[in-house]
Every structure is written in C-alpha cells, then in structure tokens.
Amino acid sequence: MAGFYTSCVVRSLNKQGFRQILNVHPAACSNVQNKRLLHFKYYPDTKPAKQGAETKKMNMFQAINNALDIAMENDETAVLFGEDVAFGGVFRCSVGLQDKYGNDRVFNTPLCEQGIAGFGIGVAVAGATSIAELQFADYMFPAFDQIMNEAAKYRYRSGGLFDCGKLTIRAPCSAVGHGAVYHSQSPEAYFAHTPGLKVAIPRGPITAKGLLMSCIQDPDPCIFLEPKVLYRTAEELVPQGDFVLPLGKAEVLLKGDNVTLIGWGTQIHVLLEVAEMAKQELKVNCEVIDLMSILPWDKDTVYESVKKTGRVIVAHEAPLTCGFGSELAASIQESCFLHLEAPVMRVTGFDTPFPHVFEPFYLPTKWRCIEAVKKVIAY
Amino acid sequence: MALFYNISMAAVIKNVFRAKNINLKLIMSHARTFCDAPKFPGAKTSWTEKLEISHAKPQDNLPVYRVLDREGNVIDSSHEPKLSEEVLKKMYRSMTLLSIMDNILYESQRQGRISFYMTNLGEEAAQIGSIAAMRDDDMVFGQYREAGVLVYRGMALDVFMNQCYGNNKDLGKGKQMPVHYGNKDLNFVTISSPLTTQLPQAVGAAYAFKRIKNNERAVITYFGDGAASEGDFHAALNFAATLECPILFFCRNNGYAISTPTYEQYRGDGIASRGPGYGIGAVRCDGNDVLAVYNTVQLARKYITEHCKPILVEAMTYRVGHHSTSDDSTAYRPKEEIGMWSTTENPIGKFKKYLVTRGLWSDQEEQQWTKEARTQILQSFNKAEKVPKPDWREMFEGVYESLTPDLKSQIEEMESHLKVYGANYPLESFKSS
Numbered sequence: 001m002a003g004f005y006t007s008c009v010v011r012s013l014n015k016q017g018f019r020q021i022l023n024v025h026p027a028a029c030s031n032v033q034n035k036r037l038l039h040f041k042y043y044p045d046t047k048p049a050k051q052g053a054e055t056k057k058m059n060m061f062q063a064i065n066n067a068l069d070i071a072m073e074n075d076e077t078a079v080l081f082g083e084d085v086a087f088g089g090v091f092r093c094s095v096g097l098q099d100k101y102g103n104d105r106v107f108n109t110p111l112c113e114q115g116i117a118g119f120g121i122g123v124a125v126a127g128a129t130s131i132a133e134l135q136f137a138d139y140m141f142p143a144f145d146q147i148m149n150e151a152a153k154y155r156y157r158s159g160g161l162f163d164c165g166k167l168t169i170r171a172p173c174s175a176v177g178h179g180a181v182y183h184s185q186s187p188e189a190y191f192a193h194t195p196g197l198k199v200a201i202p203r204g205p206i207t208a209k210g211l212l213m214s215c216i217q218d219p220d221p222c223i224f225l226e227p228k229v230l231y232r233t234a235e236e237l238v239p240q241g242d243f244v245l246p247l248g249k250a251e252v253l254l255k256g257d258n259v260t261l262i263g264w265g266t267q268i269h270v271l272l273e274v275a276e277m278a279k280q281e282l283k284v285n286c287e288v289i290d291l292m293s294i295l296p297w298d299k300d301t302v303y304e305s306v307k308k309t310g311r312v313i314v315a316h317e318a319p320l321t322c323g324f325g326s327e328l329a330a331s332i333q334e335s336c337f338l339h340l341e342a343p344v345m346r347v348t349g350f351d352t353p354f355p356h357v358f359e360p361f362y363l364p365t366k367w368r369c370i371e372a373v374k375k376v377i378a379y
Numbered sequence: 380m381a382l383f384y385n386i387s388m389a390a391v392i393k394n395v396f397r398a399k400n401i402n403l404k405l406i407m408s409h410a411r412t413f414c415d416a417p418k419f420p421g422a423k424t425s426w427t428e429k430l431e432i433s434h435a436k437p438q439d440n441l442p443v444y445r446v447l448d449r450e451g452n453v454i455d456s457s458h459e460p461k462l463s464e465e466v467l468k469k470m471y472r473s474m475t476l477l478s479i480m481d482n483i484l485y486e487s488q489r490q491g492r493i494s495f496y497m498t499n500l501g502e503e504a505a506q507i508g509s510i511a512a513m514r515d516d517d518m519v520f521g522q523y524r525e526a527g528v529l530v531y532r533g534m535a536l537d538v539f540m541n542q543c544y545g546n547n548k549d550l551g552k553g554k555q556m557p558v559h560y561g562n563k564d565l566n567f568v569t570i571s572s573p574l575t576t577q578l579p580q581a582v583g584a585a586y587a588f589k590r591i592k593n594n595e596r597a598v599i600t601y602f603g604d605g606a607a608s609e610g611d612f613h614a615a616l617n618f619a620a621t622l623e624c625p626i627l628f629f630c631r632n633n634g635y636a637i638s639t640p641t642y643e644q645y646r647g648d649g650i651a652s653r654g655p656g657y658g659i660g661a662v663r664c665d666g667n668d669v670l671a672v673y674n675t676v677q678l679a680r681k682y683i684t685e686h687c688k689p690i691l692v693e694a695m696t697y698r699v700g701h702h703s704t705s706d707d708s709t710a711y712r713p714k715e716e717i718g719m720w721s722t723t724e725n726p727i728g729k730f731k732k733y734l735v736t737r738g739l740w741s742d743q744e745e746q747q748w749t750k751e752a753r754t755q756i757l758q759s760f761n762k763a764e765k766v767p768k769p770d771w772r773e774m775f776e777g778v779y780e781s782l783t784p785d786l787k788s789q790i791e792e793m794e795s796h797l798k799v800y801g802a803n804y805p806l807e808s809f810k811s812s
Binding site (some may be wrong): 077079104105107109110112114115117118119120121122123124125126127128130142145146149150153154155156157158159160161162163165195196198219220248296299300 | 518520549550551552554555559561562563568569571573576578579580581582583584585586587588590610611613614615617618621622776777778779780783784785
C-alpha cells in the first residue's frame with residue numbers, strides 16, 4: 001500500500017540525505033521544491049514536562065525513536081515491526097534500533113497492513129509487547145477489520161480470557177503540505193467509534209514521547225497517530241529516561257476566559273497562533289486545549305473550560321461530517337447547555353478527499369479559525 | 380561463476396574454441412546455462428528462450444494421503460501409527476461425544492432453547508486426529524468448527540453448555556454467540572466470527588513463542604476452504620514464511636462455504652497447492668481418516684518445530700451437517716450427496732471398523748458409551764439452562780482492562796433507567812448484584 005510518496009522519500013534520501021525528506025514534492029522528485037510552506041507556526045513546549053528531569057533537544061522523530069529505544073530496553077519481549085522499519089523507517093523513527101536490539105526484535109514485514117495488524121495482535125495475545133508501524137495512516141484501512149473487529153474486542157468477547165493489550169499501532173498522519181489524497185489523512189474519528197481502543201495524538205516531541213510510552217505500557221490496544229509534518233519541524237527539550245503522559249487526559253496550554261479552542265496534533269499550533277491573533281486584534285482571550293487523547297477523551301477538562309468561557313470552537317484537519325468535532329460538539333451541548341453563549345463551532349477540513357494543489361484552501365487555517373472566533377464572540 | 384561471465388569473457392571463449400574448431404553453439408549454450416544465470420533480485424531462476432505460459436496440470440494435483448481404506452483396514456502397515464489402546468479409544472470417544480453433543484444441541488436450537496448452533500458432523504476425524512498429534516500446550520487458533528479440539532483436550536461438558544446458554548458460568552461471560560468457545564487453560568484462543576482474522580494472529584503468536592528461550596510450544600490454526608479466500612490467508616502465509624514461524628496451518632476443506640461449492644471458491648488445486656507459492660511445504664490428507672490426519676499433523680508438527688518454518692495441511696472432508704442452524708443445505712446440494720458422506724464415507728464409521736477389527740471396540744461398548752455420553756450431555760445441558768445469565772452490568776466489563784469514566788456513567792444511567800422501567804426488561808433471567 002505504501003505509495004509513490006514513499007518511494008520518492010527513499011530516493012531523495014539516497015541522493016540528498018535525510019534533511020530533504022519532507023521537502024520533496026511527491027509528483028516530481030527531479031523538480032525539487034526547496035521552499036517549504038508550512039500552514040502553521042510551531043510553538044514548542046517550553047514548560048518542563050517533568051520537574052528536575054534531564055532533558056535533551058530532540059525533534060519529534062527523535063523523541064519517538066527515544067521512546068521506542070527505552071521500550072525495547074525495558075522489555076525483552078518487545079518487538080518492533082512494519083514496512084521498512086529495519087533500516088530506520090521512511091521517517092527515521094526506528095533508526096539504529098535494529099543494530100541495537102537485533103533483527104529478531106526490529107524487522108521488516110511483507111507489505112500488507114492487515115497482516116501487520118493481525119500479526120501484531122497475535123504477538124500480544126501470546127504475551128509479548130507488540131509495536132506495529134503502519135507506514136501512513138492513510139493505509140490503515142486494510143487493517144481496519146483486524147483493528148476494530150479483533151484488537152478492540154479481544155478482551156471483551158473472551159470474557160477476559162485473552163487480550164491484546166500489549167499492542168500499539170503507530171502511524172504517521174495528517175497534512176504535510178503536498179501529501180494529497182493518500183499521504184494526508186487524519187482517520188482518528190473512525191477509530192473513536194470503536195469501544196476497546198485507545199487513540200492518542202501528540203503535538204510535538206515531548207508529548208510524542210510521553211504518550212507513546214504510555215500507549216506501549218497501557219493494558220489496552222492503542223492507536224498512536226503521529227502528525228508527520230512535525231517529525232522535523234518540531235524541536236523541544238525532551239525529558240530523558242522513562243517519561244509518560246497519561247492517556248485520557250487533555251492539557252490546557254493557554255489560559256483564557258472568552259473562548260475555548262479545542263484541537264489536537266498539528267492543529268494545536270494553528271490554534272495557539274489564532275489565540276495570539278485574537279488577543280492582539282480582537283482583545284479576546286482564548287483558552288487553548290490540546291485534547292491529546294481522542295479515545296477516551298477528557299470530558300472534565302473540556303467541560304470545565306467551556307463552563308468558564310461559554311464559547312467553544314473545535315478545529316481539526318479531518319472532514320467535518322462525523323469528524324471527532326461532532327462528538328465534542330454534541331457532548332458539550334449536552335453537558336454545558338446552560339453555560340453556552342453561542343453555538344459550538346467546528347472549523348475543519350471540508351467534506352472532500354484531501355486534495356493536492358488545493359491543500360491551502362482545504363485546511364482549517366488560522367484565518368478560518370479567527371473568523372470563527374469573531375463569529376462566536378459576536379453571536 | 381555467474382559474476383565472471385560478461386561480454387569480453389564471451390569473446391574470449393568464442394575465439395579460443397573457434398581456433399580449436401569445437402562446436403561453438405554447444406559450448407555457448409553451456410556457458411549460458413552455467414555462467415549466465417539471471418541476476419534479478421526478485422527470483423533465483425534460469426533463462427529460457429522458449430515462450431510458454433505456466434499452467435497447473437490436473438495430473439500434478441497433490442494426492443490425498445490415507446492410512447485406512449473405506450472398510451477401516453490399514454493399507455500399509457508401516458503407516459499404522461503406534462498409538463496405545465488408551466489413546467485410540469480416547470480419540471474414538473471424543474469423535475462420538477462430539478457428534479452426540481452436536482445432535483442434541485442442534486435439536487435444542489430447533490426447539491428454541493439456544494439461539495444458534497453449528498455442528499461438526501463429518502469433520503470429527505479432521506479435528507480429533509489433528510489435535511491428538513499436537514502437544515497440550517500448543518496454542519490453538521480456530522474458526523468455529525473445531526469443538527472437537529476442546530472435547531479432546533478434556534473441556535467439561537458444562538463449559539460447552541454454559542457458553543451456548545451465555546449463563547453466568549460461561550467463561551466468556553455471555554458476550555458472544557453460541558459455539559464461540561475459548562479456554563485459556565486448554566490453550567484454545569477464543570473464537571470470533573470474522574473469518575480468517577485468526578490466521579495472521581496465529582502467526583504473530585508463533586513468532587512470539589519462537590523468541591522464548593528453549594521454547595517447545597507451537598501454534599496450530601484451523602480454517603475452512605472458504606476462509607482461505609480472505610486476504611488474511613494471504614497475509615498469514617506470507618508472513619509465516621518470511622518471518623519463519625513455527626505454525627501449522629490446518630485447512631478443513633469440506634467442499635462448501637455455506638452454499639458456495641469449492642468450484643466457485645477457487646480454481647487451483649485446492650488450498651494445499653498455494654503453500655509452495657509462498658515457500659511453504661504442504662501436505663494433503665484424508666480428513667475422514669483419523670489415522671491419516673494424525674500422521675500428517677505429527678509429521679508437520681515435527682517439521683515446524685525443528686525447522687522453525689510453517690507447514691500447510693489440507694484435510695479433505697465433507698460438511699455433513701447444515702452450515703449452521705440458520706441454514707438448510709438441501710437448498711443447494713442433493714440429499715444423496717449428503718447421504719453418501721454420512722454413511723459409507725463417514726469418518727466415525729471408518730475408525731470404528733478399524734478399532735473393531737483390532738479388537739479394541741465392540742457393539743456392546745458402543746451402546747454403553749453412547750448411552751452414557753447422551754445422559755451426561757443432557758444432564759449438563761439441563762443444568763446450564765437453569766443457571767441465570769450474568770448481571771447486566773457485565774455488559775460494560777472487559778471493553779477496557781478497567782472501566783473508563785464514560786462507561787461508569789453509562790452503567791449509572793442504565794441503573795436509573797431500570798429503576799423506573801425494569802419491568803420491561805428480562806431482569807428475572809439475569810443474576811442480580
């Protein structure tokens with residue numbers, strides 16, 4: 001399933017070294033667009049995520065690599081596998097791990113997502129820690145049956161006799177500037193409709209390490225979606241050693257009392273900029289919440305904020321209809337009805353496939369978000 | 380050698396042999412064959428200048444290995460497995476117990492006492508013969524027509540019945556349809572309805588076993604000829620081969636997937652022929668000959684554990700019963716065909732003749748055993764029927780390892796609802812906490 005983009009990445013890797021990976025235009029490897037246009041400004045986490053911990057500057061793929069390294073080190077049963085993980089992965093997340101842990105622990109599988117997911121479940125059922133990589137979230141769908149009919153229901157249907165809680169599935173997700181239809185998708189809502197799964201999405205290196213380590217240790221099967229545009233864009237001082245962030249817990253990144261902005265992954269950085277704009281241009285104080293866990297999600301943190309601000313905007317890259325924003329909007333409406341001063345707004349991708357050249361018009365940009373802020377304030 | 384063959388080398392050879400007046404054509408053809416192998420990374424092969432389409436030929440179809448003839452006589456005594464009287468009788472008792480239990484539970488579904496059932500009729504030998512040749516701690520991933528495996532491993536009748544009733548003694552806690560058995564102590568992974576999903580999972584489990592020091596455990600996974608058409612079959616065989624896993628793929632080829640005959644399922648030589656395409660060794664045996672199945676699986680198990688490689692076994696059999704209680708198979712196959720397989724080609728009958736010939740079984744023993752088995756099954760069945768179903772709160776357990784805040788609030792919501800509307804729900808058949 002890994003498509004054209006991947007082969008471009010690999011080719012450019014050989015020719016130009018790692019730094020070029022995300023700069024290569026998928027449609028024209030020879031006609032490299034050197035200028036990278038990001039639709040967001042990256043806001044690194046500057047607060048220490050863990051008091052007194054030794055930190056090291058890392059980008060997101062390095063933080064993920066570090067989490068995987070620690071997981072492999074701590075647990076002799078842990079295995080890491082997927083398409084092209086042996087040489088380090090097409091996004092470098094597993095670089096160096098095969099050399100360190102051997103080819104029986106870090107290995108390539110045949111190119112078959114349903115096989116990777118099914119195999120991963122089996123490893124976990126036999127009691128070993130199973131870390132599977134699906135090369136792009138866009139290619140998770142061949143594994144959908146294994147993930148939702150099998151992994152999610154293993155413990156339930158067996159009355160607890162068997163489970164695959166030691167399974168974690170990682171996949172790069174979301175917009176990357178030029179990923180078009182099959183290298184840009186954000187499929188979290190499909191999984192959010194599946195009891196039995198846990199779904200988490202980081203916004204940068206620190207959250208990537210903390211959430212991934214939690215997913216690997218969690219007793220339930222986890223889907224860990226990594227916004228691929230952040231792999232190299234994002235750099236932070238990442239706590240070294242064991243470091244976990246709880247699943248099911250959101251984080252208030254910016255305090256405010258006029259509007260609550262909720263998002264996850266890359267969109268958080270868009271929302272942080274929107275909050276800045278709102279403050280400067282509209283004198284509006286936004287509270288920004290990173291949901292971090294899509295399933296189960298942190299209702300307490302969200303409701304507390306909405307009850308305070310009375311206005312809420314949910315923003316995500318995935319399409320509007322039945323996106324996870326719909327679940328948030330409905331739940332907020334049900335639980336915070338008397339506190340709401342305006343309808344819950346959703347700023348999302350449109351109900352189209354993710355387009356190639358139209359990406360700038362497709363995304364829930366800061367301009368679309370600030371317009372929503374104006375609307376909820378004026379309502 | 381191939382590395383040294385190049386154009387200049389060819390020119391040298393040409394000149395030398397031209398000078399000596401030797402048959403140049405012959406020499407060059409030898410040089411091509413031995414020095415000029417194709418260098419493509421995708422296959423180790425040779426060149427040809429003949430243009431031909433490769434066809435599977437019916438005469439090359441894999442033969443069906445058997446030990447017994449239709450009359451239960453051993454054809455070649457060197458192939459008679461050296462099994463004790465005790466084991467042989469255990470195999471026979473398991474086969475008959477399975478078939479008696481099937482008939483009783485099938486009838487009970489017809490009477491509306493359980494919601495669903497699937498019999499194993501006609502496939503008793505395939506199930507019992509295979510599991511008898513595995514070790515007790517080998518992990519089993521099944522499809523749904525493998526209850527015989529559990530019978531042979533000694534699962535109590537009560538455990539079967541409790542599952543079919545989904546009562547509060549059911550190990551699966553009433554979550555799944557009848558016949559979706561699971562048993563941790565007997566290393567039998569809980570059955571699920573989606574077909575073939577268990578195959579790549581079984582490969583993963585085999586891989587995990589392989590990594591355990593001094594591991595002696597293997598994995599066997601069962602599936603039907605229809606299930607082998609799913610993508611997960613392809614995934615599993617290819618993963619098992621490339622990742623070198625000690626796994627035994629056991630296909631029950633019973634001729635039908637619900638109403639679909641094998642002619643509409645595939646056009647190759649059954650399922651076994653697919654093994655070599657994946658680099659996996661394959662054996663085909665008479666699934667109605669319990670001794671043939673035993674020998675086949677014994678050989679296969681030895682192979683997978685010694686070589687840490689998979690094997691594909693295809694047991695040829697016939698689904699004598701309907702697909703399930705929701706199916707009337709006479710709508711798509713002639714009664715005469717079913718009749719033949721339930722009489723002259725019956726696996727239990729064939730094995731019984733063998734045991735009787737060897738003086739290990741008699742009609743008197745048969746009568747006594749049948750009566751005893753029937754009584755035990757009925758007792759167990761009636762007992763299970765009276766056990767209340769689990770507390771309805773069990774519905775929320777096991778989704779995750781522990782209840783999430785959302786699930787806790789959904790339990791509370793249902794509690795308040797039942798306080799008001801409880802009379803409209805079948806609370807009396809459920810255990811109350």
